[in-house]
Amino acid sequence: MAGVTVTLAEIRDSPLSVDEVLSSVADARAGGTCVFVGTVRNHDAKSGGSAGAAAGEEAEKERVLELDYSAHPQAAEVARALAERLAADGRSVRIGVVHRVGRLDIGDLAVVVAVSAEHRGEAFDVCRELIDELKATVPIWKHQRFADGSDEWVGLP
Numbered sequence: 091m092a093g094v095t096v097t098l099a100e101i102r103d104s105p106l107s108v109d110e111v112l113s114s115v116a117d118a119r120a121g122g123t124c125v126f127v128g129t130v131r132n133h134d135a136k137s138g139g140s141a142g143a144a145a146g147e148e149a150e151k152e153r154v155l156e157l158d159y160s161a162h163p164q165a166a167e168v169a170r171a172l173a174e175r176l177a178a179d180g181r182s183v184r185i186g187v188v189h190r191v192g193r194l195d196i197g198d199l200a201v202v203v204a205v206s207a208e209h210r211g212e213a214f215d216v217c218r219e220l221i222d223e224l225k226a227t228v229p230i231w232k233h234q235r236f237a238d239g240s241d242e243w244v245g246l247p
Contacts, residue, residue, distance in 0.1 A: 094177040098186035099170035101161045101230070106190050106199040115184035115206040122210030124217035128201040130157060130194045134234060136242055153237035159191040159200065162229035169228050176220055181212040187220060189230055 097114035112125055133151040162168075173185045187203045194200060203220050207213040225245075232244040 094180065094182060095184045096170060096173040096177055096186070097184050098188055099166060099173045100188045101166045101169065102188060102190055103192040104190075106188055106202050108199070108202055111186045111188055111202040111204045114186040115204045117183045117206050119208060120183045120206035120213075121208050122213040123204060123206040124210070124213040125202070125204045126217055126221045127199060128221070130154070130196050130198045130200055132196045136236070136240070137244065152240075154196065155235050155237055156193060156195055157235065158193050158233045159189070160231045160233065161189070161191045165189075165229050169224060172223055172227060173220065176216055176223075182207045182216045185216070185220065187224060189224070189228070191230070 095117075098111060108125065108127055112123065115123060132154055134154050135150065136152055169187055169189065173187055176182065177185050183206045185203075185205050187201070189201045190199065201221070201224070203217060203224065205213050205217040205220060207216065229247075231246055233241060234244065235241045
């Protein structure tokens with residue numbers, strides 16, 4: 091599809107705006123827009139706990155007090171390359187992705203991704219691929235602090 095645009099691909103240390111990302115992917119050619127918003131939740135399974143859970147069992151959750159996200163200096167470039175690769179297959183019209191770094195509190199927005207496409211199916215598919223691959227490949231690391239005084243890094247190589 092001609093005119094596919096990656097409108098945003100940024101890593102920021104300031105609060106994120108769903109409206110900003112959503113409006114960045116608006117386009118008259120788009121019949122559907124899908125948005126994913128990742129927020130800081132008040133609990134998580136520690137890495138050791140989730141690996142030890144049996145199939146069908148939920149890992150014991152620990153209360154999260156706060157977290158910090160850190161990113162490699164090239165993380166924004168990696169995020170843009172990912173968005174451009176997904177845009178190149180022609181399923182979407184516009185793509186936007188913004189991830190926050192720094193100290194975040196419970197309820198803060200950590201990541202916002204949006205995809206507009208001619209049809210809703212493509213918008214959903216590309217949005218899911220974008221967030222899943224972002225979490226798996228973009229060098230952003232989470233340092234969680236738990237209520238029991240322990241902490242853990244998530245996403246380190």
